[in-house]
Every structure is written in structure tokens, then in C-alpha cells.
Amino acid sequence: MSSKTLKPGVVTGEDYIALVDAAKSGGYALPAVNIVGTNSINAVMEAAAKANSDIIIQLSNSGGAFYAGAGMADGFKAKVLGSVAAAQHAHLLAEHYGICVAMHTDHANKALIPWIEALLDEGEKYYEQHGKPLFSSHMLDLSADPIDFNLSECARILERMAKIDMSLEIELGVTGGEEDGIGSEFDEGADNSKLYTQPQDVLMAYNLLDPIGHFSVAASFGNVHGVYKPGNVKLRPEILKNSQSLVRETHDTGKNPLNLVFHGGSGSEKAKITEAVGYGVFKMIIDTDTQFAFSEPIGKFVNENPKAFLYQVDPDDGTPYKKFYDPRKYLRAGELGIVDRLQEACKDLGSTGRSLAKA
Numbered sequence: 401m402s403s404k405t406l407k408p409g410v411v412t413g414e415d416y417i418a419l420v421d422a423a424k425s426g427g428y429a430l431p432a433v434n435i436v437g438t439n440s441i442n443a444v445m446e447a448a449a450k451a452n453s454d455i456i457i458q459l460s461n462s463g464g465a466f467y468a469g470a471g472m473a474d475g476f477k478a479k480v481l482g483s484v485a486a487a488q489h490a491h492l493l494a495e496h497y498g499i500c501v502a503m504h505t506d507h508a509n510k511a512l513i514p515w516i517e518a519l520l521d522e523g524e525k526y527y528e529q530h531g532k533p534l535f536s537s538h539m540l541d542l543s544a545d546p547i548d549f550n551l552s553e554c555a556r557i558l559e560r561m562a563k564i565d566m567s568l569e570i571e572l573g574v575t576g577g578e579e580d581g582i583g584s585e586f587d588e589g590a591d592n593s594k595l596y597t598q599p600q601d602v603l604m605a606y607n608l609l610d611p612i613g614h615f616s617v618a619a620s621f622g623n624v625h626g627v628y629k630p631g632n633v634k635l636r637p638e639i640l641k642n643s644q645s646l647v648r649e650t651h652d653t654g655k656n657p658l659n660l661v662f663h664g665g666s667g668s669e670k671a672k673i674t675e676a677v678g679y680g681v682f683k684m685i686i687d688t689d690t691q692f693a694f695s696e697p698i699g700k701f702v703n704e705n706p707k708a709f710l711y712q713v714d715p716d717d718g719t720p721y722k723k724f725y726d727p728r729k730y731l732r733a734g735e736l737g738i739v740d741r742l743q744e745a746c747k748d749l750g751s752t753g754r755s756l757a758k759a
């Protein structure tokens with residue numbers, strides 16, 4: 401087990417690589433939690449501090465736009481500036497929570513490459529001023545495109561990212577389900593082989609990208625975005641093991657040369673999660689479950705205090721309801737829902753008590 405320690409705060413470059421390596425060699429993974437505003441980003445940092453776990457915070461393009469404000473007129477600018485604002489928020493505050501935070505962006509398909517390139521413009525400016533990038537890693541999901549295009553675009557973007565100490569997350573094979581309204585339909589009768597990444601494709605990605613810079617791979621092994629009826633697709637973590645073996649044997653590397661990522665983790669069987677982590681998965685995205693964890697306690701609070709959401713003062717007996725409708729009351733309930741749910745996630749992934757941060 402690694403005894404390396406890191407300064408608390410947002411980690412990038414070599415420190416980010418150390419975080420990934422420590423998780424893989426320590427047999428645990430970090431939760432990657434999608435955030436949409438200050439309530440969720442702060443709750444995730446609070447959860448990590450409570451669990452003494454490092455954490456990955458990520459934004460989708462629409463999460464970025466929401467962070468900037470859903471009413472901002474220029475939607476593309478909102479996606480970019482909101483993502484930058486969230487990263488700056490984390491750079492300012494994360495160290496004071498005493499844990500390490502990796503800042504990631506979520507799925508970017510072909511249409512969203514301009515979003516990533518605009519974020520890299522911002523990242524390069526930030527790097528010039530601060531000697532580190534805004535984000536630890538960006539994700540390109542070109543799995544719906546032909547593999548040649550997928551890999552050549554990933555190589556082109558990684559060339560640029562490597563210069564500012566950034567890592568790239570790529571996706572091979574189609575993960576089923578719906579992510580941010582972008583769905584890929586699947587049904588039992590369909591060709592399910594597409595839902596499983598081929599180890600040969602993973603080797604091709606390694607051959608091309610490893611000489612350029614640091615990268616990670618989201619491979620499909622039957623995982624599905626969002627929560628669906630179980631049983632539609634079978635999780636087969638041995639696909640991850642086979643990919644690791646093929647790269648290891650071809651390049652004579654150590655154990656688990658690939659940095660693997662588990663997409664669509666919400667609602668997965670715990671035993672399959674543990675098995676996947678054993679094959680070098682260092683990150684598992686937990687989006688859908690934390691959305692519900694935030695909303696459920698707010699719904700409960702409103703149901704328990706319905707009049708406070710109809711009247712400022714009770715029309716019958718004059719009771720003032722300010723202390724219930726103060727948004728901090730119910731938003732805090734939502735934050736604590738995230739904090740609780742992530743304690744369970746850190747436990748499932750084995751990251752509890754494993755933070756590398758030392759002030």
C-alpha cells in the first residue's frame with residue numbers, strides 16, 4: 401500500500417496520477433459525483449471529509465449550464481462558464497475540507513467537442529497563471545462513432561491536454577441507458593454484444609494513447625446509465641480483467657496497467673462492484689442515486705410542513721413560517737441526504753478512511 405500523502409485541495413497532474421495509482425494498488429475506488437450547484441458541490445466535499453475519503457467531482461455540460469444559471473441567454477457560454485465557475489469554487493474551498501478532490505467533466509459526445517475545447521482554452525489560461533489546470537481530467541465519449549474516429553479524436557485532444565498536466569477519460573463500447581437525456585435504447589432481443597467492450601479495442605487505445613499522456617478508459621461490461629429494471633443486461637466484470645491481461649501481456653507491464661472507470665454504477669450489485677474494483681477500476685460514477693438522495697429529504701420536509709410552503713403566516717392562527725420556508729432549511733436537508741448516501745458509496749468502494757490528504 402502506498403504511503404504517499406498529498407496536499408488537500410484539487411489535485412492535478414502528478415498528484416492526480418498518484419491518487420489514481422493509490423486507489424488501484426490499494427484495492428479501492430473513488431466515487432465520482434455529478435454536481436449542479438453550490439449545494440451539491442459543498443455536500444460532496446462535506447461527505448468526503450466525513451468519510452476521510454478523496455473524491456471525484458464532475459459536471460455534465462448541462463450541469464455546467466445550470467451552475468452558470470438556467471436563465472443565462474447564451475447556452476453555450478453558460479456550459480463553459482458554469483463549468484469554470486464550479487472548478488474555481490473547488491480550487492478555492494476544497495483544501496479547507498481537508499481532502500483531495502479530482503475535478504472531472506462528464507460525457508462529451510461528438511457534438512460537445514467544442515465545449516471541451518473551450519474548457520481547454522480556459523484551462524490553458526489558468527495553467528499560465530497558476531501552474532496547474534482547472535480540471536484534473538475531461539471525458540470524451542465518442543463510443544457511438546466508428547472506433548478509428550473515436551481514437552484519433554482522443555489522441556488529438558490528449559496531445560493538447562498533456563501539455564497542461566491533464567488526463568483524458570475515453571469510452572469504448574456503448575453503455576446502455578440514459579445520461580442527461582441522451583439515451584441509447586437497448587432491449588433483450590437486440591444485439592447485446594455492442595454493450596460489451598472488446599479487449600482488442602482497449603489494446604488499440606492503449607497503443608495509441610499511452611505514449612501521449614495519462615488517460616483512463618470507461619469500458620462497457622453490461623453497465624447501464626441510470627436506474628433500470630434489473631436483469632436486462634448482465635454485468636460481466638471479467639471483460640475488464642481480460643482487457644488488463646491483454647495489455648499486460650502485450651506490453652509486459654505490471655498488474656492492471658489500465659486505469660478503468662465504471663459508468664452507470666447506480667443500482668449495481670455490491671459483489672460486482674467489488675469484483676470490478678479488483679480489476680483496476682479507480683472511479684465509479686454515482687449520479688442518479690445522489691440526485692434522489694438530495695431530493696428525497698426535501699420532499700419529506702415539504703410534506704411535513706405543507707403550510708409553510710403555502711403561507712408566510714398561518715391564515716388561521718397567525719403562526720409565522722419563516723423558519724421553515726427559509727431555503728437554507730430544506731436545502732440543508734438535501735445536502736445532508738447527499739452526505740449520507742456518499743458514506744455508503746465510500747464504504748462500498750472501499751475508500752473510507754483512505755484519503756491521501758495531509759495538511
Ligand SMILES: [Zn+2]
Pocket residue numbers: 507541571575618663664
Ligand atoms: Zn459512459
